[in-house]
Amino acid sequence: MTTSSTTHKPKWVSYLIKFSLAVFWLGLWQLAYKLVGSELLLPSPARTFHRLFELAQTGEFWLKSFFSLLRIMEGFVLGLLSGIVLGALSFVFKPLGMLLSPLMSIIKSTPVASFIILALVWMGKNRVPVFIALLMVLPLIWANVKEGIEQTDGDLLEMAQVFKLSKAKKISHIYIPAVLPYLFAAATTALGFAWKAGIAAEILSLPVKSIGKELYHSKIYLESVDLFAWSAAVIVMSILIEKLLTFLLGRAKSVT
Amino acid sequence: MPLKIENISKSFGQKKVLQNLSLDLPAEGIVALLGNSGAGKTTLLRIIAGLETPDSGRVLGLEGKHISYVFQNDRLLKGFSALENVALVSDRETARLWLQNFGMGDALDKKPGLLSGGMRRRVALARGLAFAKAGGILLLDEPFKGLDKDLKQRIIPYVQKIAQDSLVILVTHDKKEAGLASVNYFIDQI
Numbered sequence: 297m298t299t300s301s302t303t304h305k306p307k308w309v310s311y312l313i314k315f316s317l318a319v320f321w322l323g324l325w326q327l328a329y330k331l332v333g334s335e336l337l338l339p340s341p342a343r344t345f346h347r348l349f350e351l352a353q354t355g356e357f358w359l360k361s362f363f364s365l366l367r368i369m370e371g372f373v374l375g376l377l378s379g380i381v382l383g384a385l386s387f388v389f390k391p392l393g394m395l396l397s398p399l400m401s402i403i404k405s406t407p408v409a410s411f412i413i414l415a416l417v418w419m420g421k422n423r424v425p426v427f428i429a430l431l432m433v434l435p436l437i438w439a440n441v442k443e444g445i446e447q448t449d450g451d452l453l454e455m456a457q458v459f460k461l462s463k464a465k466k467i468s469h470i471y472i473p474a475v476l477p478y479l480f481a482a483a484t485t486a487l488g489f490a491w492k493a494g495i496a497a498e499i500l501s502l503p504v505k506s507i508g509k510e511l512y513h514s515k516i517y518l519e520s521v522d523l524f525a526w527s528a529a530v531i532v533m534s535i536l537i538e539k540l541l542t543f544l545l546g547r548a549k550s551v552t
Numbered sequence: 553m554p555l556k557i558e559n560i561s562k563s564f565g566q567k568k569v570l571q572n573l574s575l576d577l578p579a580e581g582i583v584a585l586l587g588n589s590g591a592g593k594t595t596l597l598r599i600i601a602g603l604e605t606p607d608s609g610r611v612l613g614l615e616g617k618h619i620s621y622v623f624q625n626d627r628l629l630k631g632f633s634a635l636e637n638v639a640l641v642s643d644r645e646t647a648r649l650w651l652q653n654f655g656m657g658d659a660l661d662k663k664p665g666l667l668s669g670g671m672r673r674r675v676a677l678a679r680g681l682a683f684a685k686a687g688g689i690l691l692l693d694e695p696f697k698g699l700d701k702d703l704k705q706r707i708i709p710y711v712q713k714i715a716q717d718s719l720v721i722l723v724t725h726d727k728k729e730a731g732l733a734s735v736n737y738f739i740d741q742i
Binding site: 455 | 619
């Protein structure tokens with residue numbers, strides 16, 4: 297008789313590993329700071345987190361973070377919705393897919409800075425991060441929705457044909473469950489892109505009440521500590537949004 | 553109305569699967585299609601179901617016929633329970649009855665991923681039989697694959713009942729199963 301066993305690490309071990317990794321990298325950062333010896337070139341971790349703590353106690357910090365988040369999430373949602381609609385339409389009307397394909401490739405390969413500068417000419421500074429976030433999300437979602445529909449199980453479609461399932465049932469019972477894994481994976485990746493590109497767009501377009509404007513000012517006034525503190529805030533927010541999206545997608549997955 | 557298969561040929565690329573096949577099938581009763589793997593039994597069922605178009609030849613007598621199909625693979629929706637899978641093609645109460653008839657009363661709410669192979673087969677059978685209608689055609693492609701003798705014995709009377717007023721075309725490798733049929737066709741010898 298053979299037995300098989302799988303070893304699962306207890307939760308505290310995984311926390312300990314994560315904690316140790318954090319300590320290692322913070323230690324390395326501290327060491328680098330000591331070696332460089334200048335707060336201007338490389339602020340210390342303690343100084344950075346202290347500044348972040350100070351910022352977090354002001355209403356302005358939360359207001360700026362909120363508006364940055366709002367702009368980028370608006371772009372993300374618009375990109376998500378338009379990607380889903382265009383992806384589905386591109387599957388139904390093949391010529392549309394062929395027409396959009398080069399456009400999506402161009403959007404993906406053009407440097408984001410080019411789009412930001414172009415967008416600055418086209419629209420108001422508050423809309424630039426929205427537009428850039430949308431551009432980051434759209435091609436990814438479009439390609440994955442199209443791919444998901446194309447990969448729908450042909451056996452199930454035949455089953456639906458034989459049992460005369462309505463179009464609505466085919467879409468809700470067969471196509472949507474087939475597309476969701478592709479959509480979820482693409483949405484998670486796209487969110488990271490949207491967030492980073494959106495902040496970059498803010499740095500160049502300087503909308504009122506934005507993280508990007510703060511990052512720009514810290515560069516202008518050589519306030520490296522502020523630069524690091526705001527960057528840390530961006531990273532924390534990015535992780536939190538990604539966790540929230542993963543949670544929401546997990547809920548959606550369990551419902552379907 | 554009986555079914556007449558006239559000179560049907562079908563190839564997939566270079567592979568000729570059916571060549572000038574002609575068969576006369578009754579309007580009611582069980583007809584068994586036997587033959588080696590690749591002889592074209594499933595292809596013929598798929599042509600009758602309208603899932604394949606023959607390269608040449610035709611099937612007469614399909615007009616207005618209601619067709620149900622138990623596929624060789626189960627083709628269940630994995631996000632749906634056993635009951636919901638059958639209820640896709642019938643009302644919920646009928647679906648429940650069919651599943652209970654096939655000994656699935658305790659697993660109505662289980663999704664296919666939590667069912668054994670034999671249980672999934674029974675759900676597929678329940679769906680196919682629930683969708684069958686008098687005067688129609690029921691296509692069974694190796695329907696009892698993976699079922700033990702007792703379960704087969706439990707399900708066969710329902711197939712026979714449907715065959716009283718419908719045409720049941722049974723694809724099988726099992727000569728005992730073919731014994732259910734009033735006519736046996738060895739498709740690779742036609």
